[in-house]
Every structure is written in C-alpha cells, then in structure tokens.
Amino acid sequence: MEKRYSDEKHVQILVSLLKQHGIRRVIASPGTTNSGFVTSLKYDGSFEIYSSVDERSAAYLACGLAAESGEPVVITCTGATASRNYMPGLTEAYYRKLPILAVTGAQHYSKIGHHIAQVIDRTVVPNDVAKLSLSLPVVKDDTDRWDCEIKVNRAILELKRNGGGPAHLNLPTTYTREYTTTTLPDYRKIDRVLIDSTFPVLDPGKRVGVFVGAHATWSEEATNALDAFCSTNNAVVFCDHTSAYRGRYRVQYALAAGQSSYNIAKASKPDVLIHIGEISGDYASLSIRGTEVWRVSRDGELRDTFGTLTHVFEMSETAFFEKYTRSKRTDDVYLHFCQERYREIYERIPELPFSNIWVASVMADKIPGNSVIHFGILNSLRSWNYFELPQSVSSASNVGGFGIDGGLSSVIGASLYNPAKLYFCVIGDLAFFYDINVLGNRHVGKNVRILLINNGKGTEFRHFNHYAAQFGASADEYIAAAGHFGNKSKDLVKSFVTNLGYTYLSAATKDEFMLAYPQFVDPQMLETPMVFEVFTDSEEESKALELIVEIDEGERLDKAKQFAKKIVGEKTFGIMKKMLKK
Template structure:
C-alpha cells in the first residue's frame, strides 16, 4: 500500500503535529481544497478516518466520538459554504467542552472579496463556536514555517486547556501537485504542563540558564525558590534593568552578550528557563539554549527564542521549588562560574568612550542614590545602561510592554506619586522626552522627580553603526531619524520650559561640564525642586561609543565570522549555515 503525501508544508506541519500530539480520529467531508490534507493521510495507518458528506452531520458525529472516546476528533471540509454547516455541531461542542478540531481548508486568503468562486471569509467566527481560531500561512520560507508550526501547536493545546473545547484551524491550499511518496516532515512539538502533571527531567551535566524578561516586583518566596533551583542546577540567571531579580547566580550579562567579535558558543546553555515578559535586552536574547521551557501562570505559548518545548502553566515559585526537589545532582559545575569570569574579564577591559549615553551610564549608574527608582527610555537608553549595574537597593524598569517611546515621562510621573519621599529618575532621549513633554507640566509633579534628558537632536537609534538604517548615513536624518525637530538642540528651549515649571535645570555638553554639575543631580535627598538635567551629545559619537563597547573582547572564531560576514554579507552567512546543517 502506497502512502502519498502533499508537498504543501502547512498541511504537512498539521499532519506531523496531529501525530505528535496523538490525535488519530478524523471525519472527512468531500472537497478539493482539503485534498492536500485528506489525500496525505487517507492511507496512513496512524489515522482512523470516517467519511461524512454532510458537514453538519460530521460535526455532530465528532461530538459523539469525542465524548465516547475522551479523545480529540478532527473534522475536515473544503471551501464554499461547507464550514458554515459545522456551526451547530461546533456550538454543541463549545457548551459541552468537547475537543473537536475543525480544519477548514480554503483557497489562498488574498482571494477573499474578489468574487472568486468558492471563496468565503472565515476571519471572524461566532463567540461560542470555538475557543481558539487561527489561519495558517502558506509556507514559503523559514519565517512562515515557524509561524505555522507555532500556530498549529497553539491550536492543538487549546483543545484540552481549561477543561477543553472546540478549536478552528483555517488551512489555505495552493493546489500543489503532484503528491509524492516522500515521508512527511518532523515538527517541533510544544506541550503544556500543569503543576500536577509529570515534569520532564533536566539531563545530567546540562548547562542551565534562567532568562528573566521584564518582571513584577519579586516576593521573598519567589526569590528563595529560584535561589534553591540555582543551587540544585548551578544555573545562571540572565538579568537586565527590567528583570528585578537580586538573588543568587544573578548575572547582568548584556555587556558580555553584546561582544560582536567573541565566539559565544561555549557560553550558551543547553536549556533556558524563560520567565517574565518582554525584554529590551537584545544581546542576551541571543544566549538561549538548545531548548527553552517557558514558565508563566498564563500558560500561553510565547516562542520568543523559537526553541520552545514546554509551557509550564503555573506560578514560577511552584515550578522552581518542584524542579529543585526532583534534582538528581550532577549539574554543570562550571557553567555559572564560566559565564561570571567572562563578564568580569570584559568589565575589567572597558576603555574610555566618547561623550555619550554610554559614557553617562559609566559615570552615574553605580552612584544612583540608595533606595531610588530608575525608568529607562526605549531603546538606546535602556540598551546602553544595561551595560552597567545599579546599586542593589535601586529598582528599575522600562516601558517594554508596548515598547513605544510615547509614555516614558508619564510612567515616571505616575510611579513617583506613590512615594513622595523616594527619588524617581528617568534616563530618556530627546525624541521620547518631547513626545511626552506635557507630563512634567502636571500639577501633581513632585520634588522627587529627576530627569536625565540625552539630547542629540534626533532619534540616534537610527544612526547607530549597526542599525539597518545606517545604510543611508546622514541622509537618514531627514525622515528616518527625524532630525531637526524640537528646537534642533536649542540650549534655551527646555531650560526655559523646565524652569518656568519650577524645575531646577542642569546642563552639560561635554565631559568637563558634566563633571562640574552631575553630583548635584545625584543628591541623595529630595530637594526643594524636581530636577531636569539636559545633556547634549552627538549621534556619531553615540554610535562610536556603542561600537567600542561591542568590540572589547575578541576571539579568533568571532573575528573570522565578522570578516566572513563583511565579505559575503548576511545572506551568504545564512547559506553557509544551511550547508553546514546538511
């Protein structure tokens, strides 16, 4: 018996993951658009397939089969109005929480609305027809493959989440021919695990890292549980200014992770435990392990590193406590120390940099008054200050949720209202500051507010040497970097505005001027006025400072990679990687 298979990768991904998740029952209705799926599985011994011409009947058959077997059941139909007939049976499944997976095949989505025969719009479905609905891409490249793989995993996991229920997958087809005798593809399986489920084990001698994105304030039991986990597995905890963790094995690793000419392979973990939310620590994002476990109460699939294997739907402290108890010993004894030594070595070699946000961080980060809070602007301020740690009693955060420049000063103001006796600092660029300028005119502004505004007359982010807009050079100033607005680095505009609002105004345009005034900005007590410290820098010096910080540590392998990239370009590097993988 020959088993033929489609070449359409989105259908192959569906088939692979149905098998991986153990979903074997299928009720198929006749049609053309679902031929890629049904034609590929009709002779596959894994699946048990039944035929039903009437889609309404097929959906109700699935309800009965799912209820009787306590297993998920797939229903498959073609385009036109076929899927409309699933609605009554899917509604039944919804209110009975039955795991029915409706895979509605369709022509390509771009054809919707163009009077093409048998094409209908399924982008919106009734609230009580499915718990989750997703449209898969036609897979043309690696990005599409990842997108499709994650979406199918998400859909399948929703069949049994929170008591279960029906799910909808919209599966486009390109009518590709011929069918082949090749075997299907293997996809990455993502599983969701509850606290009472069996936990996977961490392999002996594994290098384990915990990556913390932006995080709420840590409770004592949460810190204690993570510390015990670190002791059991000698885990590294990668943090930045939004992570908030101050316990054992904490490494503020952005400076080390950002080294462009260093081969970082030996410092990569085998397993990354991902907690917290969105991060702005882009360099350390590249320090993920071969496999990622996500731990969060929301139980959502967040494939940040594109290596997600498990989602642990539970509070972090329960996960860490349970994993610590089941540890069998023999973790990688040197991993934390190895990473720590690298970071210390790089920190000891930091050279002098030009007058810039990086230089400001080097002078001020360690001197922020004890017990203060610091808010960092998106993105250059957060990035550059991530190279330097803050005093242990200083808290810090950034608006990395929506990741926009529009509310940094207002967020600082709101936080400062909670405790008038506590100092609240902001480090923010000129575009972000002017965007939110009205905030400092609020009548509730307290004397505990202090703003460091780095004014380089543009969005210097877009003029940095490693930004893709750097291709335009100075031509990028006009529209990409939005230079010349807001007084074009006027030395009186903000001074007059701030002083008229009752702020104490400080300014510096070079290192010498900065040295004269900055200690006042770091006065450890709340003064009789809020402060605004405007520092004028140059975008070219900002770029040069960042390049220096990125190229402190050099290895032969790292240098070779950089040279290869400069010669053959990133596309060439990607081609070489693909060849090596083969």
C-alpha cells in the same frame, strides 16, 4: 501513481503534529481544497479515518466519537458552505467541552471578497463555535514554518485546555499535484504542563539558564525559590534593568552577549532556557536562545520569543522552581563562568566618546541606594544595560508597548507613590519632548530627577549597525527626525523647566559632566525636581556603541597584528601597513 505526503509544508506540519500529540481519529468530508491533507493522512497509515458526505452530520459524528472515547477527533472539509454546516455540531461541542478540531480547506486568503467561486470569509467565527480559530500560512520560508508550527500546536493544545472544547484551523491550498514526500519531517511539538501534569525530566547534567523579561516586584518567597532552584541545577539567571530579580544568581549579561564576535552557541548557551517575565528590551541577551526553551507563566500561552519553545508551564513561577529544586547543591560552574565572562569584558572597556553609554559607565553605580530609575527605550535602556546598578536600586522601562510616548509620565506616576524616595529617569530628546507636558503637572514632586540625553534626533537610527545606517546623514531628515524641538537649543529646555520650578543642570563635554553630575546623584532630597540636560552627538553615540560591542573584536585584531609582526618582522609589517593605506 501512488500518492504520498503532499509537498505542501503546512500540510506536513499539521499531519506531523497531530501524530506527535497522539490524535488519530478523523472524519473526512469530500472536497478539493482539503484533498492534500486527507491524502497525506491516508498515506501515513496511522490514522483512523471515516467518511461523511454531510458536514453537519460529520460534526455530530465527531461529538459522539469524542464523548465516547474521551479523545480528540479531527473533522475536515472543503471551502464554501461545506464549512458552514459544521456550526451546529461545533456549537454542541463548545457547550459540552468536546475536543473537536475542525480543519477547513480554503483557497488563498487574498481571494476573499473578490467574487471568486467557493471562496467565503471564515476569518471570524461565532464565539460559541470554537475556543480558538486560526488560519495557517502557506509555508514558503522559515518564518512561515515557525508561524505554522506555533498555530497548529496552539489549536491542538486548546482542545484540552480549561476543560476542553473545539478549535478551528483554516488550511489553504496551493493546489499542488506534487506528492513526492515519503518521510514526514518531525516538526516541533510544544506541550503545555499543568500543576497536576506529569512534568518533563530536567537532566541534572544539562546547563540551565533562566531568562527574565520585564517582571513585577519579586517577593522574598519567589526570590528564595529561584535561588534554591539555581543552586541545585547549575543554573544562572540572565537579567536586564527590567527583570527586578536581585538574588545571588543574577547576571547582567548584555555587555558579554552583545559582543559582535561572541559565539553564544559555543560559549554560554544553555541546554535548557527557562523563560519567565514579559517582553524584554535587552536585545543582546535575546541571543541566548537555549537548545530548548521552557516558558513558565500563569497565562499558559505559547510565547515563542526564542524560536525553540518546547514546553509551556501554566503555573506560578514559585511552583515551577520548587518542583525542580533538587536535594543536592551544585558547584555553580555555569554562574561562575558567566560572571567571569562579564568581568573579563568589562575590564577591557576602552575610552568611550561622550555619549549615553559613557554617561552610564560613569554614573550607573552612583545612583543612590533604595532609589528607582526608569529608562527610555531603546537607546537609553540598551546603554545602561551594559552596566550594573547598586543592589538596592530598582529599575523599569516601558517595554510593554515599546513606544517613546510615555516615559516621563510613567516615572512621575511612579514617584507619586512614595514622595520620600528618589525617582530617576534617563531619556532621549525625542521621547522627552513627546511627553514634555507632564513636567507641568502640579503633582510633580521634588523627588523626581530627569537625565535628558539630547542629540537633536532619534540617534538610534544613526547607529552604525542600524538598518537606516545605509542612508548616512540623509536619514536625519525623515527617519531620525533631526532638527525638531530647538535643534539642541541651549536655552529651550532650561527656560521651560526653570519656569516650572525645576533645578536645571547641563553638560556638553566630559569635563562639564564630571562637574555637574554629583549634584544630580546627591542622595539627599533637594527642594525641587531636577532636569540634567546632556548634549551629545549622534556620530559619537554610534562610535561608543561600536566600541563597546567590538571589545572582543579589538582584542582579536590586536592578537592578529602581533602574530603578523612575529612572522614577517616589525619593519616589513610597517611597510605592508603603509602600502595597504595607499
């Protein structure tokens, strides 16, 4: 029977991406674990394949072929010591920067270390054998497919990166005998673009979004470059409180993007999303994926945050934006659409329970100008991302490692830089107590103000939409870690911080908060640092989140009720409603 492409998806991905990246030359050595790959290459018919029984010789053959042609060459062999014999030739390739991709067949990785014949450990290779060594997954689902696509693209792109050199892929096999695939799917190709490369075309008719993760302070030059890019490309900049960008195309979009019934794909999804900055804690806006994503970063790494990455631009953001800035301005239709969408949702925010979100709604625009505010992850950052801060306020959060362990220390460390500037922090009780020792540091200045949201637990785990919500109140014991640190004691924090010389404020109701918070946001520097402890309840916190992400849903239900009343009449509708409640 004629053998076609192997039905192993990871083999198909490798063959497909080799073709798309223009790699055609292969030197194959005999073996079983790489036979599905070699058979698929042969069936495809577009590869120039050579045979070599001796793997050591095969690697050196590839050195000569790559050096002469100036193009990448693939070498492939089976498991066991066959792969070890590639090392001399790959060492040669490493020091001569020759683009050779070694694809070594393997049995399943779980067999390593169990005295199974022909299974050796190739998970670590010598530093000067390959610039990059990766192990491909056996593709069983979409997550495996995504992982495999990224790894194959990374290995292929590494062949020419920074002058070039060899790369290595471990290719496992399931020993399938199925070769029924006649048409090779087009798996996702990713290109790396350098400053001297040919740049892809950015169609002027496309809607463009710029997503900014956590970002260093923007220079005036960088801000102007992004503004100019947006003004000529009908673009908008999606930001949160870690993005640092304060140009005219900024949109704080979490409130709109986070609506549970909001269809991003039909509404504000861009055709092309430019991804800059680092990790983002704005989970809501991460739904703005873009049909294709262009990543711009000096590191040139494949960061496929949105799952639709097609290009990586290894250059400064300013250079990228200047390259794509056109001569003619657009009418900013996309910007106006997103601004209006946010405004329309904002104006329908209902009365919220006493919670971190309610506190943010009251106080976000009252933070004194030219101050700095840090947010604890995850609940505090999300709660405050729904609301804009004053233009001159800068903000940050520890979203790099995304842990609760250093929020207080980070803001106090930042406050040491400029004693004349106010530094605020919004933090939950578990994170506060985790890092409480820094409050006793003798360098803490009077410019520090801490807003402690104390609900007596990790309230994140009690939200209605969290995975742990299925456990109800029983989640408190171990998942949400309730009851520690005085269990919302009214005296513990007060006694501790006042003995350290802090001014202490507290509130357990909306009325108490409204009386106390003006002192907390007083723009005048006071004589002591300050802690404002706000006692909330996890059920109210969850209800506030539910209300704010279902503003659209509430409007939809109201409209449905009105429609039903028109159809069946007010009296009949009332009877039906009573019956449904029984």
